[in-house]
Amino acid sequence: AQTVTQSQPEMSVQEAETVTLSCTYDTSESNYYLFWYKQPPSRQMILVIRQEAYKQQNATENRFSVNFQKAAKSFSLKISDSQLGDTAMYFCAFAYSGGGADGLTFGKGTHLIIQP
């Protein structure tokens, strides 16, 4: 079974700064997907970014980018030019790519606070 570890329970940065959230995972599989989900105070789970393990290029979505290090089993999220609306819980998640049958394995989350 895979495990996902987020070692930073809480982080706080000033608006407009860049912040990096850490995630490590453990799996014996070679084909998988990694995700970052955001959960604002509304509790809605919102997809931030997705990375396929077979792709060497790091995924990017506007101000959000990842640093995917497959050998190190590391998947960090970088948020550039942080905004007040980025305040939320951020969850790293793993999915085995075995024909679409499986749920996501989540880390315990990082509470990110953007200060004005």
Place this chain on the structure above:
Amino acid sequence: DSGVTQTPKHLITATGQRVTLRCSPRSGDLSVYWYQQSLDQGLQFLIQYYNGEERAKGNILERFSAQQFPDLHSELNLSSLELGDSALYFCASSVVLGLGTDTQYFGPGTRLTVL
């Protein structure tokens, strides 16, 4: 708005009771997943249905069951409720076209409180 709907938004009930949570997936999505989010257990995968059939099971208790109907909506049934079942229950859906993993889109959740 993800396109996934869940009802009700809130549910308050007593120990020993049974409740049903409902989920409608995004248009075109064939797969439905159920998750439980609690303070002590975090976010846990419970069960997945694909086109009416059970596809994968996670940490789902025997007191819990689910089904997916021909119109693809899904229901999660929780019985003999205990205080520890109080949690936020999410439904997610994805297309699931075959190999690989499609992105799961989450509904707004149902907040269950067991008194």
